[in-house]
Amino acid sequence: MLNKLSRKAFTPYGIEEQRQIYLLHKQPLFIIGLAIKLLLIISITPYIHTSWFLPFVFNSLTSITIDPWSSFIENNNQINSFPYGLSMLAAYSPLTLIGINLDKLFSTNLITPLSFRLTSLVFDYSILIFLALILKNYSHKILLFTYWCSPLVIFITYVHGQIDVVPVMLLLSCICMVGWNRYRSAGILIALAVSSKFSMLIAVPLIIIFIHRRKGLDIELLKFTLFTFIGLLLFVFPFIFSNGYQEMVFFTKEVNRLYSVFIAYGATLRVYVVPIVYLLTLYLVWRLRRITQDLFLIATGLGFFSLIIFIPPAPGWFVWLIPFLVYYQVRSKRDILTIGLLFNIVALLNSINTSNSNIILSMPFVNDNSYISNTPLLINQFYTNVLFTSQQALAILLAVRMYSYGLRRNSFYKITNDSFIISLSGNAFFVIPSLSRCTKNLFGQKFTTIIKSSTFIDSHMNPLKNINKPSENILDKSTSASLTELSYNYLNTPHSVNPVYSNHFSRGLRSLINSVNNTKTDFLILNDDINMLPSNLKKMLNLKLNLNMITTRDDFEQTPSDLHKFNINCFLTPVNSLNSNSLSSVSIDKYRFITYLPLGFIHDQLLRLSISICALKVDTELTPDKQWVKMIFEGEPSRDDISQIARSIIPQIDDFSLYESGWSSGYIGIMQILIISFISEQLATTSYSTNLKFVQ
Amino acid sequence: MNNSLPSNSLKRPEAILFDTDNTLYEYSPANKAAESAVCLKIKNLLGIDKITFYRFYNQAKIDVKQNLANTASGHSRLLYFQRMIELLGLKAQLLLSLDLEQTFWRTFLANAPLFPGVVDTLMYLKSINVPIAIVTDLTSHIQMRKLTYFGLEDTFDAVVTSEEVGSDKPDIRNFELVFSKLGISDRPDFWMVGDDPFSDIYGASSIGAITFQKIHSNVKKGTNLEKPDYTFNNYYQLLDIFKELIDN
Numbered sequence: 001m002l003n004k005l006s007r008k009a010f011t012p013y014g015i016e017e018q019r020q021i022y023l024l025h026k027q028p029l030f031i032i033g034l035a036i037k038l039l040l041i042i043s044i045t046p047y048i049h050t051s052w053f054l055p056f057v058f059n060s061l062t063s064i065t066i067d068p069w070s071s072f073i074e075n076n077n078q079i080n081s082f083p084y085g086l087s088m089l090a091a092y093s094p095l096t097l098i099g100i101n102l103d104k105l106f107s108t109n110l111i112t113p114l115s116f117r118l119t120s121l122v123f124d125y126s127i128l129i130f131l132a133l134i135l136k137n138y139s140h141k142i143l144l145f146t147y148w149c150s151p152l153v154i155f156i157t158y159v160h161g162q163i164d165v166v167p168v169m170l171l172l173s174c175i176c177m178v179g180w181n182r183y184r185s186a187g188i189l190i191a192l193a194v195s196s197k198f199s200m201l202i203a204v205p206l207i208i209i210f211i212h213r214r215k216g217l218d219i220e221l222l223k224f225t226l227f228t229f230i231g232l233l234l235f236v237f238p239f240i241f242s243n244g245y246q247e248m249v250f251f252t253k254e255v256n257r258l259y260s261v262f263i264a265y266g267a268t269l270r271v272y273v274v275p276i277v278y279l280l281t282l283y284l285v286w287r288l289r290r291i292t293q294d295l296f297l298i299a300t301g302l303g304f305f306s307l308i309i310f311i312p313p314a315p316g317w318f319v320w321l322i323p324f325l326v327y328y329q330v331r332s333k334r335d336i337l338t339i340g341l342l343f344n345i346v347a348l349l350n351s352i353n354t355s356n357s358n359i360i361l362s363m364p365f366v367n368d369n370s371y372i373s374n375t376p377l378l379i380n381q382f383y384t385n386v387l388f389t390s391q392q393a394l395a396i397l398l399a400v401r402m403y404s405y406g407l408r409r410n411s412f413y414k415i416t417n418d419s420f421i422i423s424l425s426g427n428a429f430f431v432i433p434s435l436s437r438c439t440k441n442l443f444g445q446k447f448t449t450i451i452k453s454s455t456f457i458d459s460h461m462n463p464l465k466n467i468n469k470p471s472e473n474i475l476d477k478s479t480s481a482s483l484t485e486l487s488y489n490y491l492n493t494p495h496s497v498n499p500v501y502s503n504h505f506s507r508g509l510r511s512l513i514n515s516v517n518n519t520k521t522d523f524l525i526l527n528d529d530i531n532m533l534p535s536n537l538k539k540m541l542n543l544k545l546n547l548n549m550i551t552t553r554d555d556f557e558q559t560p561s562d563l564h565k566f567n568i569n570c571f572l573t574p575v576n577s578l579n580s581n582s583l584s585s586v587s588i589d590k591y592r593f594i595t596y597l598p599l600g601f602i603h604d605q606l607l608r609l610s611i612s613i614c615a616l617k618v619d620t621e622l623t624p625d626k627q628w629v630k631m632i633f634e635g636e637p638s639r640d641d642i643s644q645i646a647r648s649i650i651p652q653i654d655d656f657s658l659y660e661s662g663w664s665s666g667y668i669g670i671m672q673i674l675i676i677s678f679i680s681e682q683l684a685t686t687s688y689s690t691n692l693k694f695v696q
Numbered sequence: 697m698n699n700s701l702p703s704n705s706l707k708r709p710e711a712i713l714f715d716t717d718n719t720l721y722e723y724s725p726a727n728k729a730a731e732s733a734v735c736l737k738i739k740n741l742l743g744i745d746k747i748t749f750y751r752f753y754n755q756a757k758i759d760v761k762q763n764l765a766n767t768a769s770g771h772s773r774l775l776y777f778q779r780m781i782e783l784l785g786l787k788a789q790l791l792l793s794l795d796l797e798q799t800f801w802r803t804f805l806a807n808a809p810l811f812p813g814v815v816d817t818l819m820y821l822k823s824i825n826v827p828i829a830i831v832t833d834l835t836s837h838i839q840m841r842k843l844t845y846f847g848l849e850d851t852f853d854a855v856v857t858s859e860e861v862g863s864d865k866p867d868i869r870n871f872e873l874v875f876s877k878l879g880i881s882d883r884p885d886f887w888m889v890g891d892d893p894f895s896d897i898y899g900a901s902s903i904g905a906i907t908f909q910k911i912h913s914n915v916k917k918g919t920n921l922e923k924p925d926y927t928f929n930n931y932y933q934l935l936d937i938f939k940e941l942i943d944n
């Protein structure tokens with residue numbers, strides 16, 4: 001029940017996102033784009049609408065059958081008219097139906113095509129909104145300039161008349177749902193996308209890999225695949241055996257394009273390039289252990305790019321590509337005016353030059369329409385080739401830049417070739433095991449391993465004890481304490497005096513290192529209760545958290561001298577009697593929590609949010625050396641408080657795909673926030689340094 | 697934006713007072729989100745459906761406001777929830793009341809971003825050394841938490857909540873207390889920025905303030921005695937008005 005509570009407590013988009021979208025509409029670029037689109041809708045009827053799409057939709061809406069495709073072929077004997085599936089028909093039906101009825105009412109024939117074109121605008125607009133929702137933080141101007149005002153999208157959708165905005169909008173809504181952890185809706189939406197246009201299948205394996213890397217082989221992936229399957233069963237399967245559907249949708253001439261680029265192997269054998277390039281893209285994504293949303297969207301864009309680059313493109317295909325290109329442009333703030341705009345224009349010229357984009361100019365409500373046939377811009381085949389070559393060159397350039405940017409943004413790619421190792425040390429033996437367990441819940445059971453270092457020393461120091469004792473069972477404090485004593489005894493014993501003892505100890509350490517090296521999960525929590533790791537193991541630690549008890553007033557007031565040895569320093573101290581000896585018998589709530597944060601590292605936000613969101617008592621002071629901010633917490637923040645603070649403090653929190661139910665209440669929750677903030681910061685600086693390397 | 701006064705007739709103000717709720721941020725979306733978070737929690741904890749929740753919650757609000765008309769505690773969510781639990785026949789569940797109150801304000805704050813331009817406006821006023829202060833209804837603790845959340849905890853020269861005075865605006869004592877905190881005269885030349893025609897605009901103009909009303913959805917421009925001298929839709933407009941008025 002608690003799980004349910006916290007999951008639903010967060011609406012997928014908040015007031016701030018709503019306001020951003022509201023402000024998007026106020027931008028001059030939005031109004032300009034909208035005006036251009038409305039003007040084109042009113043004055044231009046794309047030829048393919050009147051000759052292909054409209055007759056089909058008209059036929060389906062006026063003579064309703066269970067199989068519109070066969071019915072259409074029967075009536076019109078045209079098979080190229082509508083190479084799309086059920087959801088495409090459904091998308092264009094409502095407005096067109098209204099148009100047909102209005103036309104009947106006023107006995108004209110102008111409103112039906114107009115309402116058909118308005119449907120395209122609705123989907124085009126929805127793409128903009130979903131892009132905004134997926135991007136979350138974005139520059140309004142860049143988004144509007146690169147997508148809403150993109151000459152290429154405007155030309156293809158409103159002049160040439162392609163209707164690929166529908167599958168693309170469905171694909172984006174699916175991606176948005178995955179981001180919101182709504183896997184059932186995501187499954188249905190991708191099925192709808194595929195049903196509108198089969199090429200959307202390209203995205204399905206990528207989405208599956210993405211969900212797998214976020215959540216593992218688990219209920220989320222099951223939900224998605226199940227609902228995709230159910231969706232396909234509902235929207236595609238019923239028509240599979242229809243001849244009309246087979247002829248018009250399955251075996252379109254576009255399928256043949258897949259095989260049009262090949263490498264000739266001798267006289268007869270051919271290697272088709274597109275499947276290889278696509279598999280390569282899949283592999284590049286597959287080998288990443290964790291995938292951020294950025295990289296996933298860029299990879300999907302690359303998948304589409306590989307089609308554009310290696311297939312003689314159909315104009316509609318650019319519409320699939322543009323939203324992903326836009327995502328990259330908005331995120332990176334690069335290639336907006338230069339390559340991006342150039343690509344737009346060159347692709348636009350190419351589309352005019354090579355495709356039959358005939359249009360009918362129609363003045364509204366005047367029945368005198370003039371037909372403008374589109375003649376190729378360039379008669380000379382050589383110039384046509386040069387234009388095409390420059391389009392492909394720009395496409396390749398953009399793809400390479402997207403790829404390099406994507407990998408750099410995906411900081412997890414860099415660190416998680418090995419596990420990210422978090423060591424928890426210190427003498428607060430009664431808290432550290434629960435801190436490890438809670439942190440494991442937060443990262444996800446299957447992504448995290450807990451190793452307790454004393455287990456290894458223990459089994460080698462006491463060879464007669466059961467070696468295979470599960471680590472969870474030796475979490476109680478008495479063993480830990482005695483082991484620490486043991487290791488300190490060892491340290492204080494000259495090695496030459498006790499060679500057997502020393503031998504056992506180093507064997508224990510060796511097997512500890514082995515087991516750290518053999519860990520395959522993304523995160524490894526090393527419960528370092530012997531406090532004396534060998535230096536080569538120490539070097540492997542990515543985050544060192546130390547949690548100590550403070551029992552005397554002096555310790556409470558003095559700044560510890562070894563703060564720099566750890567990344568995060570935490571202390572617990574009893575609220576009432578600072579000299580009490582029976583520490584471990586008191587519950588953790590009766591303690592104050594102290595942490596020393598490096599000056600400038602989240603303490604300001606943490607203070608503000610702890611006070612405002614959880615109403616905690618917090619004291620802060622600067623240490624005398626002015627390097628650390630000492631924060632003293634008192635109170636019991638709830639799990640939801642902690643989760644809320646984490647969301648506010650850590651901007652990249654979505655990239656961790658944390659388990660919402662893994663947040664803890666109380667001080668452990670605060671330590672979780674510190675851990676995630678630290679990793680987030682470290683990832684940011686890591687990608688920064690690779691950035692520099694890339695420039696050199 | 698409307699200008700009912702010629703700008704050159706204005707003196708530089710001795711202080712500018714700001715209301716908080718629905719003036720620095722939009723109140724109703726935050727309140728709505730917070731109420732539905734509490735509703736959800738109640739549903740999960742006690743199995744009480746949405747309609748019943750809102751019926752009892754609204755009744756509790758009426759009861760509390762009746763007992764504590766025009767005081768800070770009359771807005772206390774803790775009291776609303778305590779009363780609601782009593783109305784539901786659940787006796788004194790103190791921990792639950794406290795828990796609901798915390799859920800309410802946590803969700804409220806998370807859904808209460810400052811209006812764009814608020815910080816710029818306040819920083820401008822600080823930069824030209826015009827004293828700024830908060831005069832707000834509701835209890836001190838939550839109002840201070842709010843200002844902390846906004847990052848405005850040391851921006852204002854004085855903060856007065858109606859809890860300190862014992863009575864909500866337009867009670868003049870609210871304004872008088874802020875003047876004494878600022879160390880200025882009893883009837884200074886001051887400006888008031890607020891959303892509520894009665895408590896902010898009427899309240900301040902009755903003791904001679906130049907008034908600025910923030911207009912957005914569900915905020916009606918005051919008329920007659922409640923008529924503001926200026927209205928603005930966003931803080932960049934207000935900043936422009938301020939710059940124009942003060943520079944003259």
Ligand SMILES: [Mg+2]
Binds near residue numbers: 717891
């Ligand atoms: Mg107000």
